Amino acid sequence: VSDEAADGGTAGGDGDSITIGIKFDQPGLGLREGSEYTGFDVEVAKYVAKELGYEGDKVVFKESVSAQRETLIESGQVKLIFATYSINDARKQKVSFGGPYFIAGQDLLVAADNTDITGPESLNGKKLCSVAGSTPAQNIKEKFAQQVDLQEYDTYSKCVQELSAGSVDAVTTDNVILAGFAAQPQYAGKLKVVGAPFTEERYGVGLKKGDTELCGKVNSAITKMIDSGDWQKAIDKTVGPSGFKVATATNPPKPDAGS
Amino acid sequence: MNQQASVLFDAPGPRAQKVHLIITIIGWVLLIAAVAGVLWGLRDELTPAKLLPFADPMAWTGYLLPGLGATLAAAATSVVTAIILGVLLGCGRLSGIKIIRIVCGLFVEFFRAVPVLLMMVFSWYFFIFVLRVPSAWQSFAGVVVGLTFYNGSVIAELIRSGVHSLPKGQSEAGLAVGLTPSQVLTSIQLPQAITAMLPSLVSQLVVILKDTALGSLIVYSDVLKQATELSTWKGNLIATFIVVALIFIVVNYALTSFAQWLERRLRARGARPRPATAPPTAPGLPTV
Amino acid sequence: MGKFGQMMAQFDLLHAFWVTIQLSVLGALGALVIGTVVAIMRVSPVRSLQLFGAGYVNIIRNTPLTLLLFFCWFGLRISSGIQLGLPSDPTQVLSLRWAIIAVAVYHASFVAEAIRSGVNTVPQGQAEAARAIGLGFFDSLRHVVLPQAFRGAVAPLGNVLIALIKNTTVAATIGLYEAAYTMKGMIEFYPQLLYVTFALIALGFIILTLPTGIFFTSMSRKVAVQR
Amino acid sequence: MTDSVSDPSVAEPGRTDAEADATPIPSHVDTSAAPLVDIVGVNKHFGDLHVLQDINLSVSKGEVVVVLGPSGSGKSTLCRTINRLETIDNGRISIDGVPLPEEGRALARLRADVGMVFQSFNLFAHKTIVENVTLGPIKVRGKSNAEARQHAMDLLERVGVANQADKYPAQLSGGQQQRVAIARALAMDPKVMLFDEPTSALDPEMVQEVLDVMVGLAKQGMTMIVVTHEMGFARKAADRVVFMSDGQIVEEDEPDAFFTNPQSTRAQDFLGKILSH
Amino acid sequence: MTDSVSDPSVAEPGRTDAEADATPIPSHVDTSAAPLVDIVGVNKHFGDLHVLQDINLSVSKGEVVVVLGPSGSGKSTLCRTINRLETIDNGRISIDGVPLPEEGRALARLRADVGMVFQSFNLFAHKTIVENVTLGPIKVRGKSNAEARQHAMDLLERVGVANQADKYPAQLSGGQQQRVAIARALAMDPKVMLFDEPTSALDPEMVQEVLDVMVGLAKQGMTMIVVTHEMGFARKAADRVVFMSDGQIVEEDEPDAFFTNPQSTRAQDFLGKILSH
């Protein structure tokens, strides 16, 4: 990948550029489109970077798949991570978090004309797709619908392909991720997010453990983004086209520094 | 192919040729029908909207070509490391010292028994969690290590069987002119064994190249992973997979053809001017 | 040890290997059937059948199994709607069936090559002698060439079977709960047990492949045609 | 055909009175009828190589023809065209008046009438000796198992390997295998027998046992075409020697005349090399 | 050794005066010194098979010994034990007074002094003709490339294949390959040459060219042990014939005496088979 050339000990930042980890394969959040990057994570990342003093080609994006996120930070290969990174205690032992900049919740994606799936409880006897080894699917199976038939892949795009062809009934993961797929032009009008989130995922900004100074800067940048209305604009631009409505009870969140 | 075919049956006469023609026509009709059926089934996946992205240069310069480059890089690195490992292990298995033979034998047998995917996944996590190498190298190293251990073992076996399949007379003739056993191995047996197994070695290269596709499971940015990303962006999963399959078939077919060309060339050098002569082992004895 | 017990409780390793075994056995049977047909095409006197056989082998052998499996699963099953059973059948059942198809189709090309190499072990003189006493094409095939060819093919077929068993791991990509899939989950959730996990799974595969190898080697020695 | 092999060393009668300038016609050879094997104007190429050049050869019933010539001269190819193991480019080959069929059952039937013995024996490696001999009669002639086996045992007796009947070919010496191969061909009651260097893959002390069987066959009136370098056999049993070189029949003569007074320089040269050691 | 091969058909002098009851000692054979090859009480088993049974044989400098015997009698095995390509169970073999070393450099050095020519030539298939001949001198004797090549070309000239020097073995005829194999062995300046059926894999018209080279060698006083069935060679060049059967040396004699009047029934039987056709 072209932008991994900036790798190495100093690549994380402090020079004249900053390396930020994002997802490359999640429409609406972090998606590589050729040499461009789109999505809500990317918008927030760019805003924060600008506040930190990096703009335009000074911001280098690097792919950070789930399993590699901690090492990327610990080894200093990236300065910040905006990659649907839920804040939890296990992760806090290795990295620190800024934010949260978004509060997502696990939800379901179904065909636009589907009416019988209204929430996790209605999944019994249905086919549900998610990514391998992820907690969302196990969650549903254990807490809501024992009879659900699980199909797992390594990427969500395969789940969505299956859903659009009608061979699974629902896809589950964080609502904003689902909305990103539903907002893609090729699925426009065909898929919808059910809109009844049943967990709370606080998306944080991963950064080096104990770097409170950076954490503070990130948090004030996020606060500024929310207050200026740019946050809402970013939401509308990236996941808005799916018809997805952000739960206003929790969003926009209040960054609680050092969380 | 025809050389082999002539073993089994007579040259066809006129009636047989007619029958062959009929079978040929029926066969083509069936084949075309099957292909058409599949294409019809995939009509929603092969729409202009889903195929047009491949006319966009970005699909190639941003995804497929870098992916192919990464695939080739991992394959090429693995080939070199696997050959080095394979030659070492192969010589180890042919060594005069028993303990070396046994250790190399166990090594080879173990890695031939363990799936490449398993080796890749294990070494990937090993590089992430234990060695903590930079993330850019984690996947690459996982792919290369997985491919090296497996293919190194296979190459070791190729070398060993190559040496064993040489006529015994070759090494005996070497010994008889006064070469030591290790001189015989290096100047008589290995050169011939390697020449003899070059075609299989190139076929093994095809295997390596194909197996790099497993790298996408440990997020190596090979052509398959790049294609997956591309298809996520464009929403044309099936069309993309078909294009990637075509890329693999073309590259591998080129390699296979190279292997066959090489084999022919090597055989041409050793070809007897008169193929019909009796093999050297068959004694033809004139008396009186 | 506590972690280990927890992991073993969470992941049903025995079931995972049972799926691997089912996939291997059924895939191998399918590969044998398709491969024999392709091999017969390749050695048949009809040029177009030879070409078809060669085309099959060249295309399939040069395609990664992963892609073939994707094509079957996403292309044939999902997009073109070819069903192996009811759409309501559990996903695990469907993915096993399609994995069997892909594994069989892929390895059939190797089986065909193994059988062809078996045919190659039969000296040309055998078929000529059969023809010279007046046996026709099918009789000489049935009584002279094939019996010897199959004996010569035992060892290479054994190698194909071993490769097949190991290649079943690719089915993890379509979410089949077999050994490799389970291993990935185990490592992701219990990275501290990395070595144990790897050793366990590797051992499982060695238990499957090693006896297979030994069996085929001794078989090939036993049925070998003395020349 | 059911006599046992009689003393082979007794010389054939009625042979010495032939003239040297024409191919002699021994008394036991029946030339009144049409030739049994008739090869007319046959050409054959392997790629650019013209291996058979306008070959004409006819062999009468009961005649024994020895084909001689340097390596690569086309002897084996000629032999193999006679039962169409090799196709020909043009010309005509007929057996007992019937042109060689091009394919199918007719060809198989004709081949059953032409026995062939190969240099490398080519016994069916996965079948026992007696199964090797009975396979043809059962599958081609439709004989019953018992009948075929009985006949096979007689033939094996005749070539002197009946006691090996239930062994596999690899367990026999070369000489024994070649005798079994002869029995296998004889089991089809062939009209003519082709031998392609039947003794040149044998250890020297086994050559004689095979030649003995062949001489015996010749004396019983079998029509034979034999490619061989065994001059002793040619002298003892041949009615005619055909010398080939570079795909052509260069010379044909009665054996004694050929060996003592070859006409062509190529034959002289060849005999010089063969006979000097 | 650097003379060219002279007319091989001239009979060896000093051979006819030997008595029939004892192995004759021709004048050119030096028996005053210790034997060059000395085999004493050698036994060898292959599994249960006793292939060499208490073999005693000594060969003097300049002597040419032909070993005869039926297939499987142990001739090749005997030949191969002399440069330890086969180990022996017990007994003693020494070359020029030095017992055969068991392994390592010493063994390799001794093998370099014993030339060996195989039935199937065994030229190194991946090396050109001249490389085949120079490999030993360069690697074992440490000669320079140029010197080795010069000597090799002389030897190839002598065996008549100098014009093929840069071809690969597979491009040569059998007779040419075997002559190269002889040159390869000669390039090491061996004290004794072993030949294991050197002509039995050859097309008949190529046998003579190889025998000519061997006869030439014999006449120049090379010590030779030759396993062969070529009676012509034995008569022309051998000082002594050794007849083996079932792993034993059954009879030893001067060639004329052996061929005309073999003592043992086994030898009579064998000669009967070999010479009759």
Ligand SMILES: Nc1ncnc2c1ncn2[C@@H]1O[C@H](COP(=O)(O)OP(=O)(O)OP(=O)(O)O)[C@@H](O)[C@H]1O
């Ligand atoms: N299948 C083949 N394809 C190409 N060339 C062939 C084939 N068979 C034989 N030839 C060539 O045809 C020529 C005649 O071969 P043939 O075997 O008939 O000779 P031969 O007289 O029997 O020789 P030999 O004494 O060595 O058996 C040779 O030059 C040989 O190389």
Ligand SMILES: Nc1ncnc2c1ncn2[C@@H]1O[C@H](COP(=O)(O)OP(=O)(O)OP(=O)(O)O)[C@@H](O)[C@H]1O
């Ligand atoms: N490596 C071996 N292992 C087992 N038995 C062997 C081996 N080599 C030779 N023999 C057996 O030892 C006996 C003597 O073999 P050898 O090759 O010395 O005979 P030979 O006289 O040279 O015969 P030929 O004339 O066939 O070459 C034979 O019965 C043979 O089968």
Ligand SMILES: [Mg+2]
């Ligand atoms: Mg021939």
Ligand SMILES: [Mg+2]
């Ligand atoms: Mg021998």
